[in-house]
Amino acid sequence: MRWVTWSNIYRLGLKELKSLGADKVLLILIAWAFSGAIYTAATGASLELRNAPVAVVDEDQSPLSRRIVDAFYPPYFSPPYQATLAELDKGMDSGRYNFTLIIPANFQRDVQAGRKPDVQLNIDATIMSQAFIGSTYIKSIALGEVNEYLTGTRNSTQTPITLSTRVRFNPNLTGVWFGGVMEVINNVTMLTIILVGAAFIREREHGTLEHLLVMPLTPFEIMLAKIWANGLAVLLGASFGLIVMVQMVLKVPIAGSVPLFLAAATCYLFAAASIGIFLSTLARSMPQFGLLIILCIIPLLMLSGGVTPRESMPQLVQDIMLAAPTTYFVRLAQGILYRGADFSVIWQDLLAMTGVGAAFFNLALFRFRKSVTQTQI
Template sequence: MRLPSLSNIFRLGLKELKSLRADKTLMVLICWAFSGAIYTAATGVSQELHNAPIAIVDEDQSPLSSRIVDAFYPPFFRQPQMISLAELDAGMDAGRYNFTLVIPAHFQRDVQAGKVPDVQLNIDATIMSQAFIGATYIKSIALGEVNEYLTGRRDSAATPIKLTSRVRFNPNLNGFWFGGVMEVINNVTMLTIILVGAAFIREREHGTIEHLLVMPLTPLEIMMAKIWANGMIVLCGVTFALLVMVRQVLAVPIAGSIPLFLAAAACYLFAAASIGIFLGTLARSMPQFGLLLILSILPLLMLSGGVSPRESMPEMVQNIMLAAPTTYFVRLAQGILYRGAGIDGIWQDLLAMTGIGACFFFVALLRFRKAVTQTQV
């Protein structure tokens, strides 16, 4: 068995780049994934309260109730719509209001008398991302206005402790800071698997795999060529996304070293590309490959800690995902880009990710040899 030739790997990689350039569909996908997809993922799905429509039924018409009405304003809420009690159900049913607040008659008189009047808050719970946040905001605003009206202070009675909160890494709690960066991380996984796997399927469908078989090439050289060529495209896209889309367009500060992140991403590309080749050897056509992508990419993206914290998942799922390189890549990427971690803070995840990637590469190589042998027969 001869050693792999760097010259063969380089020339095969150039062939991969030319084939990719001729595939207009994949080129459009790559351009969109690292530009428009980053922007829409960051700004299109808001996890915080923003311009929530609210209606208020003010049956008291007192200075205190008017004070509460005036306390709701953008950017958290739209200007409150004053409605009657008879209009409440119809407005909620039609989805015109996410929240409706009912201030009862004699509200100010009861508050001043030391009573505890009931204020009804109706919530459209179909907006799960904002329902509980909005309820907390409304409660805080209403209590603050009542306390300030009665005592001149917005906070309630003195407590035995004073809790001072410090928000790290995202002081304004901007959701798009998280969404844009995580979309970059997720697209590294998605595009690497798609590009490398599709490249192998394309070889089979176009019949060029037979041309490679008559050349003095080894499966290792063919695999390495596909990995470096497609990996270089993804790394270029990631660099553009971080420097232009994330840092300039979205104005999201990057705390850590971009070169360190790109170096870690290059190691991860090795593992993700091996998964792509493995799936390519299992599939016999591009439609089959697409079905396998659904079964593999969705769990990798949803259960790796990028969408929700791993600690909130069942313990069995956490243990299973330890065998996926995506888990370690997401963790080290968040550490570098969000918290400014250095190599001393990510080396364990980097080592685990590279080791798992080597295992996937070995399995993919065995499958690749088998697929080549079957094609040759």
């Protein structure tokens, strides 16, 4: 009897793979999610300061002021535009400049005399991702040029200690490294829930689910077959995205073991697919399922620690997200791929993720059996 059960699961999974292979739209979605979407997410949405437009009003026209103006160059800033005071407000209002710097008259003379002239910096704060970084860079550039002009060194402040900064795991603070890997992690979540849930909805809408239920099959076998079949498709896509797109195309070094990540992802697929089945038992049609996906996916992706650190979230949100398997998967995936963590580091997250996944699976199985009973009645 046990062999027949696993044989049924295997054959039902093959049927699911054939159905998926015949659905061109879903195949295109999978292909895009683990190829073009990874590349655009890594290169298109940069959190770094890149070619920020700057306008400078140089009322001093001295060697020191020109030295400061010439210090703004790519890749952080575009070549500065020499503007007049009358042009600044219009340029800022139209979004032409992100930063405007006003160097007052007699700037060099006041600096040499030991006075502290005011240099005005205007920032377009609607670009929140670059406003703070850009202002810090501009301040550092201006102070560095003044110090080097006066003393020959860019550091004039004497402190009792020397702070030696070493950046680990991403020495150049390259945003592409973060964006590409996180897109793979996020798409594993999104596609698993969508594929498994859509498979159930499609079976129900076409009437084939009732055909399966009159056969000597159990809801457990039907669920497990859809999980392994759709999970296999997602796992193959994630492998391609990580090895080909991230490592080969984007040239992002993976610090840890790719097989270990894929093994952990296999456990996570079980949990994410259970969420997809649970949502499909709540929805009566594909449009309803799509709306539930929106309500479910966004919190899972935004609050799992992949976009912002969990420590910066309210404590209530942190506690609620402990019931989501995504929280543990993002943490262990980042540990493996970014920091080279091995099994001894991630086993607790892996165990917690599997436990939460088992809870969702049993909940989805209960809902599925309940819906089957209602259908038969």
